[in-house]
Amino acid sequence: MTDILVYVDHVDGAVRKPTLELLTLARRLGEPVAVYLGAGAQAAARILGDNGAVKVLAHDAPEYTDYLVAPKVDALQAACAAVSPAAVLLPSSAEAKEIAARLALRVGAGLVTDAVDVEAGPEGPVTTQSAFAAAFTTRSRVTRDIAVITVKPNSAPVEAAPAAGTIEELAVVFSDQATGTRITSRTRRESTGRPELTEAETVVAGGRGVNGAENFRIIEALADSLGAAVGASRAAVDSGWYPHAHQIGQTGKSVSPQLYVAAGISGAIQHRAGMQTSKTIVAINKDAEAPIFDLADYGVVGDLFEVVPRLTEEIRARKA
Amino acid sequence: MPLRIAVCVKYVPDATGGRHFADDSTVDREDVDGLLSELDEYAVEQALQIADESDDAEITVLTVGPEDAKEALRKALSMGADRAVHVEDDDLHGTDALGTSLVLAKALEHIGYDLVVCGMASTDGAMGVLPALLAERLDVPQATLLSEVSVADGQVTGRRDSDAASERLQASLPAVVSVTDQSGEARYPSFKGIMAAKKKPVESLDLSDLGIDSDEVGLKGAWTAVEAVAERQARTAGTIVNDEGDGGKQLAEFLAAQKYI
Ligand SMILES: Cc1cc2nc3c(=O)[nH]c(=O)nc-3n(C[C@H](O)[C@H](O)[C@H](O)COP(=O)(O)OP(=O)(O)OC[C@H]3O[C@@H](n4cnc5c(N)ncnc54)[C@H](O)[C@@H]3O)c2cc1C
Ligand SMILES: Cc1cc2nc3c(=O)[nH]c(=O)nc-3n(C[C@H](O)[C@H](O)[C@H](O)COP(=O)(O)OP(=O)(O)OC[C@H]3O[C@@H](n4cnc5c(N)ncnc54)[C@H](O)[C@@H]3O)c2cc1C
Numbered sequence: 001m002t003d004i005l006v007y008v009d010h011v012d013g014a015v016r017k018p019t020l021e022l023l024t025l026a027r028r029l030g031e032p033v034a035v036y037l038g039a040g041a042q043a044a045a046r047i048l049g050d051n052g053a054v055k056v057l058a059h060d061a062p063e064y065t066d067y068l069v070a071p072k073v074d075a076l077q078a079a080c081a082a083v084s085p086a087a088v089l090l091p092s093s094a095e096a097k098e099i100a101a102r103l104a105l106r107v108g109a110g111l112v113t114d115a116v117d118v119e120a121g122p123e124g125p126v127t128t129q130s131a132f133a134a135a136f137t138t139r140s141r142v143t144r145d146i147a148v149i150t151v152k153p154n155s156a157p158v159e160a161a162p163a164a165g166t167i168e169e170l171a172v173v174f175s176d177q178a179t180g181t182r183i184t185s186r187t188r189r190e191s192t193g194r195p196e197l198t199e200a201e202t203v204v205a206g207g208r209g210v211n212g213a214e215n216f217r218i219i220e221a222l223a224d225s226l227g228a229a230v231g232a233s234r235a236a237v238d239s240g241w242y243p244h245a246h247q248i249g250q251t252g253k254s255v256s257p258q259l260y261v262a263a264g265i266s267g268a269i270q271h272r273a274g275m276q277t278s279k280t281i282v283a284i285n286k287d288a289e290a291p292i293f294d295l296a297d298y299g300v301v302g303d304l305f306e307v308v309p310r311l312t313e314e315i316r317a318r319k320a
Numbered sequence: 321m322p323l324r325i326a327v328c329v330k331y332v333p334d335a336t337g338g339r340h341f342a343d344d345s346t347v348d349r350e351d352v353d354g355l356l357s358e359l360d361e362y363a364v365e366q367a368l369q370i371a372d373e374s375d376d377a378e379i380t381v382l383t384v385g386p387e388d389a390k391e392a393l394r395k396a397l398s399m400g401a402d403r404a405v406h407v408e409d410d411d412l413h414g415t416d417a418l419g420t421s422l423v424l425a426k427a428l429e430h431i432g433y434d435l436v437v438c439g440m441a442s443t444d445g446a447m448g449v450l451p452a453l454l455a456e457r458l459d460v461p462q463a464t465l466l467s468e469v470s471v472a473d474g475q476v477t478g479r480r481d482s483d484a485a486s487e488r489l490q491a492s493l494p495a496v497v498s499v500t501d502q503s504g505e506a507r508y509p510s511f512k513g514i515m516a517a518k519k520k521p522v523e524s525l526d527l528s529d530l531g532i533d534s535d536e537v538g539l540k541g542a543w544t545a546v547e548a549v550a551e552r553q554a555r556t557a558g559t560i561v562n563d564e565g566d567g568g569k570q571l572a573e574f575l576a577a578q579k580y581i
Binding site: 011068069070073093094095097098099100101102104105106108109110111112113114126130131132133134135136137138139140141142143144176177180181182183184185186187188189196198202226244245250251258259269270273280281282284288293294295296297298299300301302303306307308309310311312313314315318319 | 335336339340341345359416417418421440441443444446447448449451452453455456457459460461462463464465477480481482483484485486487488489490491492495500501502542543544545546547548549550551552555558559560561562563565566567568569570571572574575576578580581
């Protein structure tokens with residue numbers, strides 16, 4: 001059977017959910033072989049195996065944390081040489097897209113980024129992507145023997161599929177490029193305790209209508225009542241009301257949750273680019289003409305300072 | 321010798337216009353208004369600031385695109401870039417990201433550069449991979465997705481923010497950088513800048529000037545093929561209610577009916 005490489009995205013050994021989704025997709029195409037770089041492979045191998053990885057190619061070296069991108073490209077290139085995969089799947093994070101691109105060049109693969117679905121086709125994997133702020137859907141195929149594909153979070157379910165998950169040491173020889181860009185310092189982001197924005201099932205986002213950093217507490221309270229992640233529009237972020245890491249849209253995060261709640265957000269094209277593929281969209285806006293209502297499955301025309309707290313109260317009451 | 325800065329800029333369909341695909345599944349660039357990708361304005365801005373900080377610098381803006389793409393170059397020149405290079409060839413129609421990176425890399429070698437500055441992503445393809453591909457092809461370091469960048473003593477340094485962390489990067493020149501929209505507002509062209517831009521040199525190159533075989537680019541040379549394009553079904557009109565005091569409650573009922581609570 002053909003091998004499909006899956007690049008493991010993890011934070012200090014904690015495997016992130018999009019990687020497990022990739023394992024589901026990889027099983028449609030062949031046998032998933034995970035590539036794990038950095039410390040912590042032993043613990044990660046269990047969860048990777050539980051989700052279908054027949055093998056885990058692991059390698060640890062300081063280069064992965066001390067230098068940007070290139071060492072990981074070297075490692076994936078080595079993994080390609082070791083198993084001759086038909087496809088390499090990576091999550092659509094900014095870093096993984098860069099790794100994917102450089103790898104594709106090196107191994108002579110066609111490159112697809114931001115796929116929202118991957119299926120087996122007669123001539124290799126067929127991918128679905130959305131284009132132009134999700135106004136269009138395209139289906140693409142790679143015309144080479146190998147495809148490098150990055151996949152957006154929430155594109156496939158995580159499904160248990162017990163497999164061996166045997167760890168094998170990957171031999172990596174670093175190229176001259178590996179040490180080209182040094183990471184001289186790193187400040188970890190503090191966890192908010194809320195779900196990761198891109199992975200969340202529910203996202204509650206606030207925009208310029210929230211009108212102040214302190215008012216974001218209203219948005220957070222609603223998010224907490226729903227177990228949701230908190231997002232923000234660029235207008236809110238640029239005003240300094242919420243950290244940039246929470247921005248949703250073209251130049252922020254792209255989210256695809258089951259439920260998206262937009263409060264005080266007008267729905268500009270650049271914002272839509274990051275949330276239009278959400279399953280259910282709910283909007284709260286005092287302007288009945290706001291373009292966000294064109295997308296909304298349910299909209300409330302009203303003052304968010306009235307509607308949001310009432311909604312939060314109502315949800316708490318129903319859950320109690 | 322001056323610090324040679326090359327800025328890669330893309331001419332893209334206006335996002336507020338009706339963007340669509342042509343019959344051959346490529347982006348229709350004929351029947352739509354185009355402009356300099358807004359995210360590349362940030363690249364031009366950072367290049368101008370780096371040039372200001374250095375004793376002697378020259379900024380060349382580079383684009384690969386159809387005839388109209390000159391407009392993107394004019395805009396960048398009117399912001400303050402010194403000269404422009406336009407790679408234009410009918411055989412480029414339908415080129416994929418890997419092919420585009422080949423053309424840009426050859427053009428950069430033709431121009432000569434110490435620092436290549438790109439935007440974080442185009443506003444049409446939006447892949448965000450070109451800068452990394454250029455670093456790979458040119459065999460120079462990549463310092464990408466910077467929200468802060470500076471150049472001194474032959475080194476580029478900057479800040480890169482990701483999901484998990486904020487990192488400081490350092491690389492020796494020559495290097496490829498890309499900058500985000502957090503790097504600082506782009507300046508507007510002044511009237512003087514617009515007038516001056518008219519006199520600045522724009523060099524046109526085709527594939528043969530760059531020694532690229534037409535089979536390596538265009539639809540023929542692409543390693544990905546778009547098989548189908550469909551306009552996303554318009555969402556069916558949702559329920560919109562006016563808040564008369566119970567909007568929050570009605571919304572909760574909707575969420576409960578949808579099993580979200
Ligand atoms: C290159 C580029 C990239 C961009 N990238 C992004 C991006 O990634 N993400 C993004 O979001 N934007 C992005 N933008 C900006 C985008 O164009 C919009 O400016 C932005 O999304 C507007 O944010 P907003 O909806 O919060 O603000 P506005 O458009 O000002 O809308 C505020 C809304 O709040 C409503 N409101 C006000 N008060 C209340 C109240 N009390 N109760 C209820 N409703 C109220 C108003 O009716 C209005 O509809 C980008 C722009 C450019 C040019
Ligand atoms: C909807 C859509 C989907 C696509 N999907 C794929 C795909 O899956 N695989 C694939 O291989 N190709 C794909 N392409 C083609 C690809 O986007 C183009 O080949 C493009 O030139 C390179 O990618 P980008 O525009 O996404 O650039 P990005 O990587 O997003 O651009 C980053 C930066 O690179 C520079 N840059 C990019 N293009 C140019 C240019 N022409 N001239 C000068 N500077 C430039 C700019 O500084 C820009 O800010 C797609 C295009 C579209 C419109």
